[in-house]
Amino acid sequence: MESVRTCVGCRTRAPRSSLLRVVAIDSVLVPDERASMPGRGAWVHETTECMDAAIRRRAFVRALRVSGPLDTQTIEKRLNGYGHKVNGSK
Numbered sequence: 001m002e003s004v005r006t007c008v009g010c011r012t013r014a015p016r017s018s019l020l021r022v023v024a025i026d027s028v029l030v031p032d033e034r035a036s037m038p039g040r041g042a043w044v045h046e047t048t049e050c051m052d053a054a055i056r057r058r059a060f061v062r063a064l065r066v067s068g069p070l071d072t073q074t075i076e077k078r079l080n081g082y083g084h085k086v087n088g089s090k
Contacts, residue, residue, distance in 0.1 A: 005043040008059035009050025019043040024064045028071040031078055040064050048079060 003016040021032040021041040032041060042063035044050050051072075054060055060070055 007045050007050055007054075008042045008063050009044050009047075009052070009054035014045070016043070018045070020046050022060065022064075022075065024060070024066050024070055027066065027068060028073075029060060029075045031075060046079065051075060051079060 004013050005016050005019050006013050007019060016035070021035040021037075021043055022029050023032050023037045023039050023041050024030070030037075035041070040063070042054075042060050044054055055072055060072075061068075064070075
């Protein structure tokens with residue numbers, strides 16, 4: 001049986017394989033492809049809606065227990081690079 005995690009964006013439970021683990025390294029959000037990086041991680045769907053909701057609600061800051069703002073450019077570039085719509089792009 002596969003592990004279940006909660007998406008910090010939409011707050012729905014999903015199998016671990018359908019979510020992306022994200023960690024904070026020096027106040028920068030970094031995708032953890034293999035889910036093996038050390039430290040706390042936050043799980044999120046790889047959709048613009050979930051990412052935007054998590055950023056807007058400061059869910060990454062709370063889930064990762066960091067103080068201050070996080071740099072989300074790495075995650076946004078990843079979404080944009082995989083063909084997802086980001087910031088209204090087509």
